[in-house]
Amino acid sequence: MTSQPRFERNLPALLEDVYLGSTPSYRHDLLAATGRTRQRPAWSFPERWLPVDITNRLAFAPRLPTRALAIALLILALVVAGAIAYIGSHPARLPAPFGPARNGVLVYAVDGDIYSVDPVSGSSHAITSGAAIDRKPTVSSDGTRVAFLRGDGITGDAFDLMIANLDGTDIRAISTATISDGDPFAWSPDGTFILLNNVQGDLVRYNANGDAPVVVLRQTYMHGFQPPTGQKVLYETITGGRTLGLMNADGTAATPIYTIPPAETKDGCDYGTVAWSPDGTRIAFNRRPIGTDQCRIFVMNADGTRAHQLTTDTHQLTETDFRWSPDGTMIAFDRWDNTVGAWQIQPIGVVQSTGGATRSLGPTPVSDGAVFEWSPDGASIVSAPGTVIQWPPSTAMPSARPMIIDVATGAAHEATWSVNSWPSWQRLAP
Amino acid sequence: MDQRALVERARQGDHEAFAALVDASLARLDAAARLIVRDPELARDAVQDGLIRAWRDLPGLRDPERFDAWLRRLVVNSCLDLLRRRRRRVREVELSPLHIPSAPDQSSALADREEIDQALRRLDPNHRAVVALHYLLGMPLHEVAASLRIPIGTAKSRLHYAISALRVNVDVEPSPTPLQVPGGTVA
Numbered sequence: 313m314t315s316q317p318r319f320e321r322n323l324p325a326l327l328e329d330v331y332l333g334s335t336p337s338y339r340h341d342l343l344a345a346t347g348r349t350r351q352r353p354a355w356s357f358p359e360r361w362l363p364v365d366i367t368n369r370l371a372f373a374p375r376l377p378t379r380a381l382a383i384a385l386l387i388l389a390l391v392v393a394g395a396i397a398y399i400g401s402h403p404a405r406l407p408a409p410f411g412p413a414r415n416g417v418l419v420y421a422v423d424g425d426i427y428s429v430d431p432v433s434g435s436s437h438a439i440t441s442g443a444a445i446d447r448k449p450t451v452s453s454d455g456t457r458v459a460f461l462r463g464d465g466i467t468g469d470a471f472d473l474m475i476a477n478l479d480g481t482d483i484r485a486i487s488t489a490t491i492s493d494g495d496p497f498a499w500s501p502d503g504t505f506i507l508l509n510n511v512q513g514d515l516v517r518y519n520a521n522g523d524a525p526v527v528v529l530r531q532t533y534m535h536g537f538q539p540p541t542g543q544k545v546l547y548e549t550i551t552g553g554r555t556l557g558l559m560n561a562d563g564t565a566a567t568p569i570y571t572i573p574p575a576e577t578k579d580g581c582d583y584g585t586v587a588w589s590p591d592g593t594r595i596a597f598n599r600r601p602i603g604t605d606q607c608r609i610f611v612m613n614a615d616g617t618r619a620h621q622l623t624t625d626t627h628q629l630t631e632t633d634f635r636w637s638p639d640g641t642m643i644a645f646d647r648w649d650n651t652v653g654a655w656q657i658q659p660i661g662v663v664q665s666t667g668g669a670t671r672s673l674g675p676t677p678v679s680d681g682a683v684f685e686w687s688p689d690g691a692s693i694v695s696a697p698g699t700v701i702q703w704p705p706s707t708a709m710p711s712a713r714p715m716i717i718d719v720a721t722g723a724a725h726e727a728t729w730s731v732n733s734w735p736s737w738q739r740l741a742p
Numbered sequence: 743m744d745q746r747a748l749v750e751r752a753r754q755g756d757h758e759a760f761a762a763l764v765d766a767s768l769a770r771l772d773a774a775a776r777l778i779v780r781d782p783e784l785a786r787d788a789v790q791d792g793l794i795r796a797w798r799d800l801p802g803l804r805d806p807e808r809f810d811a812w813l814r815r816l817v818v819n820s821c822l823d824l825l826r827r828r829r830r831r832v833r834e835v836e837l838s839p840l841h842i843p844s845a846p847d848q849s850s851a852l853a854d855r856e857e858i859d860q861a862l863r864r865l866d867p868n869h870r871a872v873v874a875l876h877y878l879l880g881m882p883l884h885e886v887a888a889s890l891r892i893p894i895g896t897a898k899s900r901l902h903y904a905i906s907a908l909r910v911n912v913d914v915e916p917s918p919t920p921l922q923v924p925g926g927t928v929a
Contacts (some may be wrong), residue, residue: 319909324877330855331773331878339768342790343761346797351755353801470804490804492888509894513884533884533894550882579876580883580901584894598898605909607902632899650906681899698896 320579405741409453409501410539410590412638413688416738417478419449419458420731422711426460427729428478428738431687431694431716434728439480447471448733451478452503455738457520459499459506461491473497473508473518478738486518488525498534500561501542507534507561513550515563528563535583537561538614539592546586546595554582556597556616569616572599581607584632588614589665590640596622596665598632609634609645611665623663623670627651631661633681638690641665642719644673646681646698660684660695662719674717674724688739693717695724696731749806752797760797767810771817774874778821778867788824792817814879815889818871822890825867861911869904872897 407413417428424445429436439458440446449460458478461471462485473487486506497508497518506518507528515528533548538558547566549555554577559566572582578600584607586597596611601621607630612619623631627649634645644662647670660682661670677697684695696714711730718724745766751759768789775785795816803812862870868890875886887897 320905323873323905323908324880326855326858327777327873327878328773330858331777333769333773335765335769336772336786336789338786338790339764342768342793343757343764345790346760346764346794347757349794349798351801352798470802490808495888496894509884513882550884578902579905580898580903582898584898584902605906607899630899630902633895648903681896 406454406456407688407739407741408540409542410592411640412590412690412742413455413739414742415687415689416451416455416740418694418735418737419451419478420714420729420735421447421449421460421733422729422731426458426476429727429729431727436729437480439476439478440483446474449736450497450499451736451738452499453501453739454503455740457503458736459497473506475506475520484522486520486522486525496534498536501537501539507545509534515547517562528561529559529566533583535586536588539588539590546588548583548586556583556586556595558614569614570595570597570612570619576600576602578607581630585634585645587634587636589636590638594640594665596634596636596643604628606630606650607632609643611667620667622665622667623661624668625670633683635684635686636665637686637719638688642690644684644686644693644719646677646684648681657681660693660717671722673719673722674715683734685735685737688737690719692719694727694735694737696735745809746806749800749803749809753800753803753806757797760800763809763813764793767813770879771814774814774878775817775821777862777874777878778818778870779825780863780870784824785821788820789817791824792820795820811881811885811889814875814881818875818889822867822871857911858908861908864911865904865907869900869907872900873904873908876901 415431418431419426419428419439421427424447425441426439426446426449427436428439439449440460443464445463447461447463449458451458456478457475459473459475462474463471470490471492472485473491474483474485476483491508491510495508495510497506499506504520506520508516508518509532510516513531513533515530515532515534517526517528519525529547531550533550535546535548535556538544538546543561544558545561547557547559549557553574554572555568556570557566557568576599581598581600584598586595588595593614594611595614596609598607599610600606601608606628609622609631610619611622622643623629628651630648630650631645632647634643636643641664642662643665644660647658647661649656649658657677659672659674659676662673663670673693674695677695681698682695683698684693686693694714694716697712711732713730714727714735715724716727745763748759748763752763771789771792772785775788776782779785779788792813793816796813803809862873865873871890872886875881875889876883881889883897883901884894886901887894890897892900
């Protein structure tokens with residue numbers, strides 16, 4: 313045990329002692345300045361009076377002759393009916409929600425719009441466009457749709473949770489109240505709903521069919537659906553100790569499976585990343601090895617037993633943001649080495665999921681680490697600098713060209729396209 | 743009058759209601775800004791910028807219950823925006839002589855204050871922002887992540903670096919090799 317938990321406990325009082333004083337002397341000047349500033353009228357915030365998917369598409373439509381419109385609609389109906397009949401007799405093959413799949417397009421945000429790019433040819437297509445700020449695209453497990461956040465770029469904290477087909481059709485909001493673009497969310501394995509953690513710490517279910525959202529559980533972080541069925545969700549309690557548990561996706565039958573004892577906790581490390589193995593039998597998570605000041609990856613069984621440190625490197629390391637390979641044989645992660653007291657960022661590390669030494673992949677990222685994703689076939693990793701996901705969410709956000717890293721050889725090449733989001737890779741049926 | 747009513751009135755253009763809301767939080771916002779930007783004048787600019795934005799955009803706030811969180815993130819992001827725009831080392835914050843603690847051993851307490859101040863100075867602004875939001879403004883980590891528009895894992899890892907650096911530099915647990923700046927340089 314170290315003195316660190318005591319230090320963290322005392323830190324708020326220490327900071328208040330150093331920085332907190334009485335009301336600043338500039339209070340009067342400040343209120344005078346706000347008094348001279350005109351408020352924006354409520355009507356000038358588009359999302360307050362129109363559905364957000366409409367506000368970004370305001371345009372004058374030319375008037376069509378009624379007869380021509382009727383004929384066009386009739387033709388369209390025939391085409392749709394034919395398409396439905398064809399699709400009904402040739403159902404599209406979809407990938408299983410977990411495990412290896414064939415590589416599809418990469419979906420990313422840049423300059424406030426969502427794009428897809430073929431990583432082989434480099435050809436890209438806009439999924440969304442317009443004045444709205446679209447961020448954080450996340451492709452569903454079946455590879456057919458993308459969820460993302462949409463804001464107006466003016467009220468920085470006001471975002472809607474949107475879904476769309478990957479071809480850019482059927483764009484619609486499924487949230488009914490403001491959410492933050494820091495709120496983590498994940499598609500259900502069957503693509504019928506999205507679980508989102510809001511800033512109040514509530515876990516909310518947003519239904520893709522537009523049904524009203526439901527609060528599944530309060531004061532809970534979500535850490536993913538358990539493969540292969542996704543019927544169970546791994547959660548972390550916000551209050552009452554550092555505990556992981558399993559519950560049904562509707563919030564019932566919550567059962568703790570693992571707790572970090574109070575003397576072994578570490579703010580900023582515990583459960584920094586938590587991830588299921590693709591077969592649902594193991595869980596990887598962050599915690600502090602007892603008696604150290606490090607933050608390492610641990611792996612345990614799905615029932616919380618046999619927790620053990622994954623990597624054997626003896627340096628003073630922080631290992632975070634890890635991702636299982638699609639076949640579950642490897643884990644890739646960001647890491648910093650503090651052995652010489654300098655927090656040196658290292659290249660992305662990859663280790664066998666059974667443990668052992670770490671192998672470096674690709675170039676050294678920026679000091680904030682990399683945001684990266686495995687390709688669905690597990691052969692490569694797409695990596696972007698962590699700086700691309702920083703504030704502010706606007707068209708002026710920093711962007712960067714991702715690196716595509718070959719996992720087998722470690723060779724990396726720069727993409728021809730730029731992102732300012734986490735890249736999300738579409739999964740296709742093998 | 744409760745805060746929700748004040749927010750509703752301020753949204754309708756009642757500047758006195760807005761002043762009441764400001765009075766309830768100004769001292770703590772100023773403290774957070776000084777912790778992050780390390781310059782009293784710059785902190786004042788950041789707070790002023792954040793509060794002017796808040797007044798201007800208040801009619802667009804959809805959920806009055808989130809006023810506090812919204813205000814905090816406006817001010818903190820004003821701090822980070824100002825630092826990015828200036829791209830220079832800023833004048834270091836001076837410890838206010840008005841806040842000398844009433845601890846029995848004043849010399850020891852002052853030494854602690856200087857140590858924590860020096861240790862915070864060595865941190866990157868993004869790490870200081872996480873410390874300010876979590877430990878000074880009392881925001882839970884998921885809200886910190888939301889305010890800074892970063893994943894919860896990044897918020898946790900930034901806090902981890904910051905705490906490790908502070909703990910060693912403040913000498914709560916002596917170490918033979920003092921930690922250096924985690925994450926790089928001052929903006």
